[in-house]
Amino acid sequence: MEETIKFVQGNEACVEGALYAGLTFFAGYPITPSTEIAEHLSQRLPAIGGKFLQMEDEIASMCAIIGASLTGKKVMTTTSGPGFSLMQEALGYAIMAEIPCVVVNVQRGGPSTGNPTAVSQGDVGQALYGTHGDHAIIALTASTTQDAFDMTIEAFNLAETYRTPVILMFDEVLGHTREKITIPKKGAVPLVDRFRTSVKQGVDYRPYLPREDGRLPMSDFGGVHRYNVTGLVHDMWGFPSNNPKVVASLLRHLMDKINNNVYKIARYKEYYLEDARTILISYGSSARSALHVVENRRRRGERLGLLELQTLWPFPFGLIRDKCANARYVAVVELNMGQIVQAVKMVLPSEKVFLINRYDGIFISPTDIKNHLRLIHGRGV
Amino acid sequence: MEETIKFVQGNEACVEGALYAGLTFFAGYPITPSTEIAEHLSQRLPAIGGKFLQMEDEIASMCAIIGASLTGKKVMTTTSGPGFSLMQEALGYAIMAEIPCVVVNVQRGGPSTGNPTAVSQGDVGQALYGTHGDHAIIALTASTTQDAFDMTIEAFNLAETYRTPVILMFDEVLGHTREKITIPKKGAVPLVDRFRTSVKQGVDYRPYLPREDGRLPMSDFGGVHRYNVTGLVHDMWGFPSNNPKVVASLLRHLMDKINNNVYKIARYKEYYLEDARTILISYGSSARSALHVVENRRRRGERLGLLELQTLWPFPFGLIRDKCANARYVAVVELNMGQIVQAVKMVLPSEKVFLINRYDGIFISPTDIKNHLRLIHGRGV
Amino acid sequence: MEETIKFVQGNEACVEGALYAGLTFFAGYPITPSTEIAEHLSQRLPAIGGKFLQMEDEIASMCAIIGASLTGKKVMTTTSGPGFSLMQEALGYAIMAEIPCVVVNVQRGGPSTGNPTAVSQGDVGQALYGTHGDHAIIALTASTTQDAFDMTIEAFNLAETYRTPVILMFDEVLGHTREKITIPKKGAVPLVDRFRTSVKQGVDYRPYLPREDGRLPMSDFGGVHRYNVTGLVHDMWGFPSNNPKVVASLLRHLMDKINNNVYKIARYKEYYLEDARTILISYGSSARSALHVVENRRRRGERLGLLELQTLWPFPFGLIRDKCANARYVAVVELNMGQIVQAVKMVLPSEKVFLINRYDGIFISPTDIKNHLRLIHGRGV
């Protein structure tokens, strides 16, 4: 397949990215503003021999992709906030059982059914803490349609690399913004395939024994090995255990395999950070307004920079600390009442951290940001 | 009813507290280590004319108490981590629709089915962020059986005062520790009753028009007013709206009614803080070990203090800042991989904040804490 | 004269204060929003044997009161921004020649003819720096009608004490707000009268020889001494000199007599500063909105305080430093684009100093202040 140029919505770019990455199984339940993803896949997947399942709800959808993943498929489901809440229990199962899968949340205004189809980035905290118990998660986002394509591929790659669910935290403006994307020819973007065990049939396969590099080779369900998969704390064979050493070591493994690789997982873009006195940190569609402000103000000599996060979790604390060390003001631009700003406050002196936000369903504009900046700089309105 | 002394588990103390507070409707699905609460209520509630419903799952349980609350009852459900994850969507509905209810999570080891019946405080982050969208929550905890009784009453009072779900974040050790409690005579502990509207039948009742003090009088479903209740963003009559001003003002109201009252909601105990050079912050059962260490070391002249949090959310940032302003070391003692410590780092310089924890299902002992303190004080292991 | 209660505008309260303080000579040119002062004095002064002169412009007005003051009268003129600019040269003369007088600027929107009769505090910087050359000035303000009365008396007292012009920086909202004032009975408020020389006729009177306490006794023009008064640098007899020691010592005297007495001259009110984490600094009518916010938030447990400045110049740097030492945020609330905030930034770390302002002619409301505070506290909108 040759390089292709398309003019598509972010949601369609996600479809293209997923297919490029090797998606062959999708299960989901429609909810705006994510529905176009399912809609397109309902035609595209069968055409390539993949499976598309419209499920009865989001719990079933999440469970279906978990099962399919265990058979060796690359899998995905999509939803928005209310469905994401319903997925939390099964998501915890996928974390515990270390099952690669991609969950897309095209965010709309919450809580509850909230403000449907209006833009929001209000589920970002939930992506980290939504399911019970200590755990780590990988969550990515994107600000442009091209990035939506790229980060979707990245999500599949990280899910396979770290044997974990990866959350794509898109937002309504991204999902519905129509832009040109370039789909590279097959092979141009490296793909991470299912890491299968080389243990032969009849030999003792230990599905939860990490290799030295922390990775765990899998064996397709229905294949040559029979083994236990559970949401309970388990030993290297997958059998339940409440031995304190087993408990501590499994939880530590689940955390470390992700948090210790934060520098590898962290995707971001930076603009004019070297000498920036004020740094905007943003992500998703709001980063576009932030970038507009930065480029506009740079022309006037103002030392403004932008750090656009594409990986939200694991939170790149070290990156933030380094990039913002010399900045006097750090303002997090986000479309919620302040979620990522709290992570930023954990590593920077809170008196230099500010929140520039909007949460009324209206997209934050460059002018909104500029007005907030004046106040932050102590210059009044 | 006269003052009574009982020798009960924390879970039974919770039952006593709920009944004292006026609980008349319970719906739930059993899960260890919370089951004793439902078990006792299945006998106690019918005896006083209340309703006990064993539901088919936790989603149904949460929805049942929401409906019952709207008819004017004081309601409760209980669960542990996995069930709590399943309740997240309906919990968001209760937040959005401002329905008073009490949800008890007697925590066990997670994630997923995890480490059943072993102690944990691993759902503390989820209590704040478990449901999607920006929102605020009240979450309380307790370290003794008597406190379990007291904080359960407090939970009902706060739920009615702020028209919101209140989460009781107990843990397995507390739930199963048997101690003496004193149940005061009726009337000795002030109770907050349902705040009902004085608007007469046939007059325009606006269920979501806050009074000047932020409170919203309710009208019992099945009573004289018919009105709309929805999880969508809604206007003062409860009808859906996506008007940006309505959106912003409702979300701000939901946040502010709780977060602006953090000083009123914050319950805590303090021990030897005045001159403490090292302050332990703890909550739930682990605070008992921390207190033991503090009292033991004070006798030797060490300037050690303890701040025991009983309100976890809204997080008492101001309290932490004030109490720890002069401490050189602040160590958070918790039974997870570091959840409350992150909130502490938002207000104190992270270089003086440490984590003393255990997450292997074993209760943290005074000796565990002492060993950590040596390291923190730079004196090696 | 007995204590009297009146219901008057701020401008009339100024008239009452001036008459109470002993005003007997007024010269002025009408300009809104100050005109009511002249209007009332045009009737009140003749009635008590005083002189009221309507002059051809503000330069003439300023010069007339300078001359009258030299004859031993207590004098005043009133104006608004454009007239105040015209007075700057003669104001410098009064500073240099050390002539007691009171100049009232009821501020309206500038620059130039600007936004007449709309409220502003935009001339505050000019009060300090409006005339050329190094100099010090005393400028007072008020937030209530009663304060307008009190501070007018204070202005006359300070003018006589320090032999200097005193500027009353009122604003339109104050000038036109009608409130109850209590005029104390004669003698209840101590008055500072002209400090006349005891040097006898025919003896060498040195009008510019400061006594040990820095004060300079005056001799009424037309009286027993003939002496020189000039805007040039002068020696103790009032005769011009360019001797560097004379120059330095005169300039130092003009500065020190005011700036070294900053603690005596500083009038202010404080509200809840002891434990305040956020301190609002305000003055004039905007301090009323600030006070409203502070009292409202204190009821909710927020540690907000207000420092209301009644003396603007000499700027009470030490006071600000002391009162704000433990505050984390200091926000100056003013009706301009940031003038007093700059003085505050000279003594406090600029990263903790913010500006809450409005400069569109509309009075700043408590809601405006609250909205700004959210951003300043890093909590977004």
Place this chain on the structure above:
Amino acid sequence: MEETIKFVQGNEACVEGALYAGLTFFAGYPITPSTEIAEHLSQRLPAIGGKFLQMEDEIASMCAIIGASLTGKKVMTTTSGPGFSLMQEALGYAIMAEIPCVVVNVQRGGPSTGNPTAVSQGDVGQALYGTHGDHAIIALTASTTQDAFDMTIEAFNLAETYRTPVILMFDEVLGHTREKITIPKKGAVPLVDRFRTSVKQGVDYRPYLPREDGRLPMSDFGGVHRYNVTGLVHDMWGFPSNNPKVVASLLRHLMDKINNNVYKIARYKEYYLEDARTILISYGSSARSALHVVENRRRRGERLGLLELQTLWPFPFGLIRDKCANARYVAVVELNMGQIVQAVKMVLPSEKVFLINRYDGIFISPTDIKNHLRLIHGRGV
């Protein structure tokens, strides 16, 4: 015209610069130490067809150049402190009506008639705050005769670029110091000419509608358009308005067009700043003594540097912050009681900022500076 070398006073260099820049209209009233400028122009201007008007006072002078500028001329007036005070009201009008003009203040000792013909830099604060109301100003200075020539051209260029009055804050020593200057050939220094509208006759010309780059094309009075010019707040057609949005947007425009371009407007020279442990900040003639000290001490290995400001307002806060970030001592050398030092204290920790000054009419010498430095460095006098 070829490059020319002349041996002239600073005041004459100003004349040469003004003529080079395209001055064709001058109105003024003589006052030492500025008089030579008018004197020379009274001969030079008529010789090239320009207009020289000796007015009755400084108010009239300022008004005359405002009117002439509106007809499309490049205009200038000159004065010293007392005249500058008299110009303040009309200066505000030029700011508000956005009329390009150059005002030269060759400073002498103040306040009032002060210490005539003795050097001073005492009107620097007045240049910023002399007229009432919020406003921004551009003020330049120079330390050598050649700089006086260059900065005069710069003043005309900035006045035309930003459609605003520009103040040249010279001082007596500069005005009367005779040095060699090189006048470049015509065309060697880029000149900014009047930016005239391309709107045709009969088409709706909006004199106060800023283009996207903030500039406002002008139309010569007496030309094809009739339009309103007022000192009142006005709309895009120049008609008065008190609409709060119009008020805020005009004031913000007047501020931003200057303050947002601080990096473009900032002219300065730096000497040995890279590794300087002590940085002198100076301007005008006193910078010559400062430079002498720096070069002298560098030869001895002392890490002393000089930042000479040529633009005083808008104050280059960012520049100061950057250049002085690594210095341990920053000493402002100025010929007044401390005016620029206060701006410096707004951006640097006040404990590292010192003032080295003289205000007795005598020029500050290198020895004066060296003596102060000993004290600042803690080595006693």
